[in-house]
Amino acid sequence: xxRPPTDDEFAELxxxxxxxxxxxxxxxxxxxxxxxxxxxxxxxxxxxxxxRVRSLEAAPGYARTxxxxxxxSWFRKKGWRNERPTEFLPELAQETDPxxxxxxxxxxxTLPPRQRAVIVLRYYExxxxxxxxxxLGITEGTVKSQTSDALxxxxxxxGDAVVPQGATHD
Amino acid sequence: MTERLASLLRDQAGxxxxxxxxxxxxLARGRRxxxxxxxxxxxxxxxxxxxxxGGALATAGLFGGDGEPDAAAVPDxxxxxxxxxxxxxxxxxxxxxxxxxxxxxxxxxxxxxxxxVRHGENSESDGGGPQRFSLVRADGxxxxxxxxxxxxxxASDSDQPYLAYGENRAGSLEVVVYDVLADAEVARIPVTGTxxxxxxxxxxxxxxxxxxxxxxxxxxxxxxxGEAAPSDVLQSVWAANGGxxxxxxGDKPVVRDAVTGEVLVTGPPVGYFEVSPDGRYAGLVxxxxxxGGETDEYRVYDLATGDHVTFDGYVFDYGWTPDGDLFxxxxxxxxxxxxxxxxxxxxxxxxxxGVGGEAEPQPxxxxxxxxxxTMGGCHVxxxxxxxxxxxxxxxxxx
Numbered sequence: 001x002x003r004p005p006t007d008d009e010f011a012e013l014x015x016x017x018x019x020x021x022x023x024x025x026x027x028x029x030x031x032x033x034x035x036x037x038x039x040x041x042x043x044x045x046x047x048x049x050x051x052r053v054r055s056l057e058a059a060p061g062y063a064r065t066x067x068x069x070x071x072x073s074w075f076r077k078k079g080w081r082n083e084r085p086t087e088f089l090p091e092l093a094q095e096t097d098p099x100x101x102x103x104x105x106x107x108x109x110t111l112p113p114r115q116r117a118v119i120v121l122r123y124y125e126x127x128x129x130x131x132x133x134x135x136l137g138i139t140e141g142t143v144k145s146q147t148s149d150a151l152x153x154x155x156x157x158x159g160d161a162v163v164p165q166g167a168t169h170d
Numbered sequence: 171m172t173e174r175l176a177s178l179l180r181d182q183a184g185x186x187x188x189x190x191x192x193x194x195x196x197l198a199r200g201r202r203x204x205x206x207x208x209x210x211x212x213x214x215x216x217x218x219x220x221x222x223x224g225g226a227l228a229t230a231g232l233f234g235g236d237g238e239p240d241a242a243a244v245p246d247x248x249x250x251x252x253x254x255x256x257x258x259x260x261x262x263x264x265x266x267x268x269x270x271x272x273x274x275x276x277x278x279x280x281x282x283x284x285x286x287v288r289h290g291e292n293s294e295s296d297g298g299g300p301q302r303f304s305l306v307r308a309d310g311x312x313x314x315x316x317x318x319x320x321x322x323x324x325a326s327d328s329d330q331p332y333l334a335y336g337e338n339r340a341g342s343l344e345v346v347v348y349d350v351l352a353d354a355e356v357a358r359i360p361v362t363g364t365x366x367x368x369x370x371x372x373x374x375x376x377x378x379x380x381x382x383x384x385x386x387x388x389x390x391x392x393x394x395x396g397e398a399a400p401s402d403v404l405q406s407v408w409a410a411n412g413g414x415x416x417x418x419x420g421d422k423p424v425v426r427d428a429v430t431g432e433v434l435v436t437g438p439p440v441g442y443f444e445v446s447p448d449g450r451y452a453g454l455v456x457x458x459x460x461x462g463g464e465t466d467e468y469r470v471y472d473l474a475t476g477d478h479v480t481f482d483g484y485v486f487d488y489g490w491t492p493d494g495d496l497f498x499x500x501x502x503x504x505x506x507x508x509x510x511x512x513x514x515x516x517x518x519x520x521x522x523x524g525v526g527g528e529a530e531p532q533p534x535x536x537x538x539x540x541x542x543x544t545m546g547g548c549h550v551x552x553x554x555x556x557x558x559x560x561x562x563x564x565x566x567x568x
Contacts, residue, residue: 014191015191018188022189023184024183027179032187032189039191040191040195044197044203045200047197047201048204104182123172126176161174163172
């Protein structure tokens with residue numbers, strides 16, 4: 001189908017892809033309102049850019065790529081970096097139970113935004129280093145160093161049982 | 171070694187409370203975004219932007235240009251369908267061919283020196299690494315140009331040997347005019363301050379019409395005189411050819427005379443006008459029209475008379491010849507349509523398998539999606555794939 005989607009077709013696309021996109025967005029951003037805005041933005045861009053999408057079948061993948069690209073551009077904006085990152089983990093007397101839901105989200109919240117996105121894309125979306133680099137517009141070397149740094153931080157919270165020494169999943 | 175972390179992330183994601191989507195809001199945002207890509211900010215805002223290089227253009231309300239349709243100065247042997255299939259360029263009534271030495275073609279530009287091909291490592295228009303250029307001359311000789319850009323929108327004028335583009339240099343939008351015959355930059359004009367890197371534009375005669383990023387408004391640049399000023403009239407910069415420019419009045423697309431600003435044609439409040447390379451015709455691109463399984467159609471106006479003819483098919487499947495006719499590719503055929511009469515002629519041509527079918531090749535940034543909704547990859551799949559087709563006279567940037 002090369003023509004733009006009908007409103008009904010686009011509504012089906014939104015319904016089918018919304019939850020998956022939102023979960024990824026929420027893990028990357030940690031804020032419900034921002035996650036909703038990010039997913040809306042990605043789907044709106046997908047609609048606006050239909051000439052490049054070309055088919056309903058390809059649209060979910062296009063929307064997901066657009067969402068990550070948009071998040072990456074948000075991270076690069078002035079202010080975002082200053083508002084979001086927590087450079088130092090809280091001092092913890094003992095390792096935290098990662099099965100405690102807020103614990104993992106809290107730990108993710110301590111990571112700088114792009115580092116957090118790298119972790120989500122690599123270990124939740126299961127993307128390769130090259131794919132993460134492509135999606136975020138950074139080098140593979142940066143992905144590896146950001147991954148290593150983030151895993152070190154998470155290991156400090158959850159211990160080797162969750163993040164073993166040397167784990168990079170390259 | 172990170173299976174436990176991955177498992178925890180999945181568990182956390184599964185517990186996230188997902189709000190219901192508002193399809194109406196997303197559709198509204200999508201329509202605004204599409205409109206924004208084609209039309210700049212509202213009138214008045216642009217006039218407040220500081221003038222760099224002189225304010226004569228704005229205060230006089232001049233658009234410039236000679237007011238006459240271009241004489242289609244593209245070499246005669248190239249005046250006909252021009253398109254690429256993968257890296258092979260087909261051009262002119264005889265459909266001669268030339269080969270581009272690169273991985274993929276991104277888009278085509280008509281100039282008086284011949285057809286300029288933008289190419290690179292993939293067919294992506296708006297990204298995808300370096301954008302390289304080759305000039306295909308009338309005799310089929312291909313010359314690699316020294317110009318290399320990235321993430322840039324380009325434009326050409328079919329009766330000049332120039333490419334134009336905008337770039338952000340140290341926080342300033344600069345319009346660059348590049349001579350493809352001399353293989354050298356011939357003008358660089360500062361326009362206005364900007365934090366953007368997206369500058370759609372068109373070039374027509376001495377003027378470059380450029381949008382200064384997403385919010386910066388339209389500026390008119392007299393590149394020969396080195397002057398630039400915000401436009402107090404134009405909302406759109408995408409289509410300027412032969413002294414005619416596609417624009418908006420309110421929410422209606424129009425085509426203006428580029429000297430007087432007079433509205434020559436007004437369309438219904440949908441889509442936008444694209445102006446033919448010679449400036450004689452304008453096609454109404456209604457991206458929402460005739461959907462839902464009905465027959466697609468493409469309405470083309472004669473700007474001298476205001477009359478229009480209608481062609482069957484989807485607008486983006488048509489290319490423009492340098493002299494203002496339309497063409498499209500089929501399976502082993504090229505159909506050329508006379509925009510004055512609406513008559514179309516199909517010619518049998520031996521084209522590579524896969525051209526003209528429904529299976530369009532996907533841009534390199536199209537991601538594969540797994541059954542669970544996660545992304546499987548962003549690279550072009552290995553193995554046989556449909557040939558990449560690019561049509562002359564058609565913009566692929568967005």
